Amino acid sequence: MALVPPGMSGPDADRWAKYRCVDRVTxxxxxxxxxxxxxWNWSIGEGDKDGGVVGSWCCSGHSVGAPEETAAKAVAAxxxxxxxxxxxxxVFAELAPAQDAGPEQRSWxxxxxxxxxxxxxxxxxGADSGWYGACYLVLEWFLTSCGMGRAEARxxxxxAIGGRFESWVAPGRTLIESxxxxxxxxxxxxPPYLDHREYGHLEELHDxxxxxxx
Numbered sequence: 755m756a757l758v759p760p761g762m763s764g765p766d767a768d769r770w771a772k773y774r775c776v777d778r779v780t781x782x783x784x785x786x787x788x789x790x791x792x793x794w795n796w797s798i799g800e801g802d803k804d805g806g807v808v809g810s811w812c813c814s815g816h817s818v819g820a821p822e823e824t825a826a827k828a829v830a831a832x833x834x835x836x837x838x839x840x841x842x843x844x845v846f847a848e849l850a851p852a853q854d855a856g857p858e859q860r861s862w863x864x865x866x867x868x869x870x871x872x873x874x875x876x877x878x879x880g881a882d883s884g885w886y887g888a889c890y891l892v893l894e895w896f897l898t899s900c901g902m903g904r905a906e907a908r909x910x911x912x913x914a915i916g917g918r919f920e921s922w923v924a925p926g927r928t929l930i931e932s933x934x935x936x937x938x939x940x941x942x943x944x945p946p947y948l949d950h951r952e953y954g955h956l957e958e959l960h961d962x963x964x965x966x967x968x
Contacts, residue, residue, distance in 0.1 A: 769814075772815060772818040775814065776802060779794075783832055787832075790836070791832060793806070794808070794828065795808065795811045795813075795817075796808050796835065796888075797811050797812055797831075798879035798880070799883045801813040802814055805879075806879070806887075807879050808835050809834065809879075810827060810831040810833075811827055811828065811831035842874075842895065843899075845874065846895070849866065849867035849870060849871075850896075851900065857942045858942075858945075858946075860941075861938040861942040861944040861945060862946045864934075864942065865931075865937070867896055867934075868893060868896075868933060868934035868937045868938065869931055871896060872925075872930050872933065875888045876924065876925075881921070881923055883921045885919075885921065886919035886920070886921070889915070890908075890915065894911050910940050910941050913940050914934075914936040
């Protein structure tokens with residue numbers, strides 16, 4: 755019980771010990787693999803951290819048990835988190851506007867990217883508790899991957915979503931596309947250049963994603 759504060763016993767002591775266990779696992783992962791590993795337990799719904807994308811781990815209260823079992827769950831969650839990040843990196847590269855893109859072209863790409871990325875988050879964990887937190891972060895990461903400063907990206911995403919996403923409420927296509935357009939206009943000052951023949955292959959990719967969701 756060395757991990758438990760003096761005077762604490764029973765269920766409270768057990769709960770505290772489990773929190774400390776998760777903290778130690780996080781510290782170990784970050785030390786060994788780097789800062790990206792810090793969110794290994796960002797689980798779907800109401801877990802250690804609200805509204806994440808990891809399904810292999812629930813929370814300290816339900817996932818911490820016997821040492822070998824806990825270790826297996828933690829490693830599975832870390833691997834799942836890494837795969838999610840690598841998948842995002844691939845999608846970011848696919849959706850990013852060209853370096854020499856003009857404002858209208860850039861706006862088109864940003865609107866399409868926002869719709870695809872919000873949908874990706876929803877497909878991953880559904881509209882569970884705090885699901886929109888992952889949307890904020892993923893959109894922010896995408897903008898920074900396109901060269902925008904982190905503070906500027908965070909502000910742009912906050913303005914575009916504007917509190918319109920809620921826990922336990924799945925947004926409709928119209929709302930998702932409205933957020934995408936607002937983000938594109940907010941970043942570029944131009945409305946998206948919709949349905950242009952030059953971007954036909956990406957239009958098809960975007961529309962296929964919408965059909966798959968339907």
